Every structure is written in C-alpha cells, then in structure tokens.
Amino acid sequence: MHIPDGILGPAVTLAGYAGTAAVMAVCLGQIAKRDDPRRDVPKAAMLTAAFFVASLVHVPIPPTSVHLMLNGLLGVVLGWFAFPAIVVGLFFQAVMFGHGGLTTLGVNALVLGLPSLLAFALFSARHRLLPAAPWSDAAVGFVAGAGAVAAAVVLVAVVVLAGLPAHVDPDLERRAIQVFALAHVPLMVIEGVVVAMVLAFLRKASPELLLGR
Amino acid sequence: MSCLDLERGVAESPLNRLDPRFRIVACLVLAFAFSAVTALWLLPLMVALVVGLVAISGLGPLTLWRRLRWPGLIVLLLVALLPWSVGTTAVVQLGPLVLYQEGLATALLIAVRFGCIVAVVLVILTTIPVPVLIHALRSMRVPWLLTDLALLVLRYLHELRHTLERMRVAMMLRGQPLRGASPRALRAWAGLIASLALRSYVRADRIYLAMRVRGYGEELAPPWSFRAGARDWAFLASATAAASFLVLAERAW
Numbered sequence: 047m048h049i050p051d052g053i054l055g056p057a058v059t060l061a062g063y064a065g066t067a068a069v070m071a072v073c074l075g076q077i078a079k080r081d082d083p084r085r086d087v088p089k090a091a092m093l094t095a096a097f098f099v100a101s102l103v104h105v106p107i108p109p110t111s112v113h114l115m116l117n118g119l120l121g122v123v124l125g126w127f128a129f130p131a132i133v134v135g136l137f138f139q140a141v142m143f144g145h146g147g148l149t150t151l152g153v154n155a156l157v158l159g160l161p162s163l164l165a166f167a168l169f170s171a172r173h174r175l176l177p178a179a180p181w182s183d184a185a186v187g188f189v190a191g192a193g194a195v196a197a198a199v200v201l202v203a204v205v206v207l208a209g210l211p212a213h214v215d216p217d218l219e220r221r222a223i224q225v226f227a228l229a230h231v232p233l234m235v236i237e238g239v240v241v242a243m244v245l246a247f248l249r250k251a252s253p254e255l256l257l258g259r
Numbered sequence: 260m261s262c263l264d265l266e267r268g269v270a271e272s273p274l275n276r277l278d279p280r281f282r283i284v285a286c287l288v289l290a291f292a293f294s295a296v297t298a299l300w301l302l303p304l305m306v307a308l309v310v311g312l313v314a315i316s317g318l319g320p321l322t323l324w325r326r327l328r329w330p331g332l333i334v335l336l337l338v339a340l341l342p343w344s345v346g347t348t349a350v351v352q353l354g355p356l357v358l359y360q361e362g363l364a365t366a367l368l369i370a371v372r373f374g375c376i377v378a379v380v381l382v383i384l385t386t387i388p389v390p391v392l393i394h395a396l397r398s399m400r401v402p403w404l405l406t407d408l409a410l411l412v413l414r415y416l417h418e419l420r421h422t423l424e425r426m427r428v429a430m431m432l433r434g435q436p437l438r439g440a441s442p443r444a445l446r447a448w449a450g451l452i453a454s455l456a457l458r459s460y461v462r463a464d465r466i467y468l469a470m471r472v473r474g475y476g477e478e479l480a481p482p483w484s485f486r487a488g489a490r491d492w493a494f495l496a497s498a499t500a501a502a503s504f505l506v507l508a509e510r511a512w
Contacts, residue, residue, distance in 0.1 A: 048333075049333065050333055051290065051294065051372070051373055051376035051377060052295065052334065052369050052371075052374070052375075052377075053333065053334065053372075053373070055295060056291050056294050060291070073482055074404060077404065086406050087404065087408060088411060088467040088470065089460060089463040091407075091408050091412050091465040092264065092415055092460065092462060093456055093463075093464070094412050095416045095443050096419050096452075096459040097416040097452075097456070098412065099423050099455070100341060100423065100452045103423065105437075105440075105448060110295050114452075116423075116452075120376060127408075130405055130408055131261055134405060134408050134412055135407065135412070137409065138413070138416075141380065141384055141392070142385070144261055144377060144380075147383070148287070148380050149376060150375065161504045202333075206333065206337075208343075208510075210337075210341075211297050211369070213447060216344075218345075229366070235365035236440055236445065239445050239449075240445055240449045240452065241449075243450075244449045244452050244453045248453055248456065248457065250365055251457055252460065252461075255457070
C-alpha cells in the first residue's frame with residue numbers, strides 16, 4: 047500500500063521526510079546500543095528480503111487476489127530494524143519497480159513503519175498484558191498483523207484526502223475513508239490470521255527468532 | 260545491473276555519464292518542484308522539460324510506457340472519481356452525474372504531476388546501476404546501516420524469490436492448497452512464509468561470518484570513487500534553475 051507521486055504537495059511530502067528522519071534516528075540509536083550492531087545486519091537483511099518477496103506474491107482469493115503487506119510481522123520479528131527495513135524496501139520499490147513514489151517515500155515510510163513499530167511494542171509487551179501461553183502469542187500476532195494493516199489503511203486514506211490539491215467536502219471525505227477502510231477488512235483479517243499462524247510456527251521451530259531483537 | 264534493462268544508447272547517453280550523486284540531487288529537486296505545481300498553465304512546461312530529458316536519456320517510448328502503464332490504483336481511482344465528486348462549477352450533467360470543473364482540473368493536475376515525476380525518476384535515477392546508486396548514497400552520508408541493509412537485501416532478493424517459487428511448487432505437488440481463504444490455505448501460506456523466514460534466519464549467521472572473513476566492518480577503500488566535473492555542476496544548476504522557475508512562477512502568477 048503506497049501513496050504514489052503526484053497526489054501530495056511538498057508541504058506534506060517534506061514533512062514526511064522530516065518525520066521519517068526523526069523515527070529513523072530513534073531506531074538507529076536503539077540499534078547502536080547493541081554490543082555489535084553489524085552482527086544483526088545480515089539477519090535483518092535476509093528477513094527483509096524474505097518478507098519483501100513474500101509480500102510481492104499474490105494470494106489467489108477468487109474472484110480476485112490480494113497481496114499481504116506483512117508490516118506487522120516485520121515489526122514483530124525485526125523490532126527496531128523494521129523501520130529501516132521498510133525504508134529500504136520502499137526505496138527499491140520506487141526505484142526498481144516504479145511502485146510507490148520518490149517524493150512520497152517519507153510519508154509511505156511513516157504510514158507503513160509506524161504501525162510496524164506499534165506491532166513490535168505490542169508484541170514485546172504481550173507477557174505483561176496476557177499470560178505466557180501459545181494462544182496469547184497467536185492472539186497478539188493476530189492483533190499486530192490486522193492492526194498494522196488497519197492503521198496503514200486509515201493513515202493512507204487520511205493523508206491522501208488531506209493532501210489533495212482540491213477542497214473535499216468533509217462528508218465525502220468521511221465516507222471515502224469508511225469505504226476505503228471497509229474494502230480492506232478482508233485483507234486485515236487474512237493478514238491477522240497469517241501473522242498469528244507464522245508466529246505460532248516460529249515459536250515452535252525457532253523461538254530465538256522472536257527473541258533476538 | 261541497473262534498475263532497468265538498459266536499452267542500446269542509454270548507457271552511452273550524456274545523462275548516464277554524469278556523477279550519480281548529482282543525478283540523485285537533481286532528481287529530488289525536480290520531483291519536489293513538480294509536486295509543488297498547482298497552476299494548470301505550468302503543466303505543458305513540465306511535460307516539455309520531461310520530454311527533453313527523455314530525449315537526452317536515449318530511453319525509448321516503449322520503456323517509458325511500460326513503466327507508466329500501471330499508475331497505481333490510488334491515482335486511477337482519484338483521476339476517475341475526482342471530476343464527478345469535487346467542485347461547485349458544473350461543466351456537464353449526465354443524469355444524476357455532474358462533471359465539475361474543479362474536480363477535472365485536480366484530476367488533470369494529479370495525472371500530469373504523477374506522469375512527470377515517474378518519468379524523471381525513470382530517466383535520471385533508474386538508469387543508474389543499483390550498486391552504484393547505493394554507494395553514491397553512502398558517499399552522501401546516508402547512514403551505513405541503511406546502505407549495508409540495501410546492498411544485502413539486493414544481493415538476496417532474487418535468490419529468495421526463486422527459493423519461494425520452488426517452495427510453492429513443492430507445496431502444490433504435496434497437495435497443499437495455496438488458493439482461497441480457507442483455514443487450510445491460509446495455514447499453507449503461513450507455513451510458506453515462516454519456512455522462508457526460518458531459512459533466511461539460519462543462513463544469516465553463516466553470511467555474517469563470511470562477511471567478517473572478507474573484512475566487513477573494517478575501513479576499506481570504496482569500490483567506486485566519484486569525482487564531479489563541470490558537466491555535473493552544469494546539469495545540477497540547470498535542474499535547480501528549472502525547478503526554481505516552476506516554484507517561483509507558481510507563486511508569482
């Protein structure tokens with residue numbers, strides 16, 4: 047889910063770059079506190095590439111197909127690396143594949159990256175919120191996956207409508223946001239279920255992957 | 260390896276011989292200036308500027324069309340809906356539908372700005388080989404973590420794409436469904452994603468050790484050294500002048 051070039055004016059897009067720089071500084075600061083920050087770079091890169099590839103695949107759901115966003119899963123698995131990973135992924139999509147945009151790179155990074163960091167925060171706090179059990183990981187995984195998509199959808203709708211170079215009637219604006227959000231409900235549910243299942247699988251097969259953040 | 264499969268003539272174009280750092284800055288300056296335009300009379304100037312750049316780049320119209328063909332759902336939706344839903348000055352009424360002048364102008368503005376920015380990125384940035392682009396960003400003081408991450412993601416992207424494809428075929432041969440939104444199909448997709456993540460995670464440690472052996476983390480001479488000449492400065496000055504003209508004209512008139 048990207049906002050393409052041409053829709054938003056420079057006030058919004060430059061603010062997006064400034065916001066992304068601020069969030070990036072926080073993430074890089076957290077990563078720099080580790081004993082050997084370089085050690086985690088290949089792990090983050092491999093997982094970024096894996097999720098990037100997986101998010102490009104269209105899941106056939108007749109009569110149409112959807113592609114997963116996986117920003118919630120990225121946050122849960124990569125932690126502070128999620129935001130830099132999203133920026134790198136968006137940069138490649140804009141420059142290599144022509145998806146998204148260059149002027150909107152900052153806004154898109156915030157739209158996808160902030161929900162991703164929220165998913166990370168939620169997953170990190172899961173044992174304070176719920177008893178430690180496989181079902182609680184799955185429940186938090188569902189909320190993190192579906193919630194990250196929902197947050198991104200609402201942010202995209204609000205930013206696009208607020209940034210349009212024309213005055214839009216507030217009633218029409220509200221209805222458009224509702225329709226856009228409702229159209230994405232199936233994707234939110236599917237993404238939530240898939241993230242919950244992925245986390246259940248990883249918890250069994252390689253729990254250190256969920257702890258090594 | 261370039262972001263585009265370079266056509267004959269593109270690699271030898273004067274644009275492609277410029278310093279990548281200057282091309283990155285010029286591209287950003289032009290793209291942001293285009294995004295600032297709201298006056299319809301400036302649109303033909305923007306288009307003329309882009310046509311000039313395309314002509315210098317040596318990119319064929321087919322390549323450009325292939326990239327512009329799928330403008331993204333949001334742009335298509337806005338261009339299709341805005342003329343019928345935004346504005347107060349009616350141009351045409353077709354039954355219950357009213358075509359508004361303001362909506363039509365906004366849709367035209369968005370479509371032209373989108374096309375021009377995509378074309379500028381395509382012509383100036385996408386023709387730079389990706390590793391060179393990343394090293395140019397590094398020399399412009401983009402944090403090492405971002406450039407290292409970008410290089411490694413690039414290195415393993417295609418490989419993991421093939422791995423995922425092989426895993427999909429294997430799952431289909433085993434009779435696991437990858438179609439529909441049934442719990443079985445979603446479980447199969449989740450298994451596929453988790454397996455790919457696990458394989459990547461396990462492999463990452465070996466990659467790190469191999470990188471350390473090759474000197475990762477030590478100060479090494481950069482593989483590309485960039486040196487700006489008069490042509491690079493002239494190109495950047497021209498791009499900045501064109502961008503400044505658009506922004507100032509927008510405010511003045």
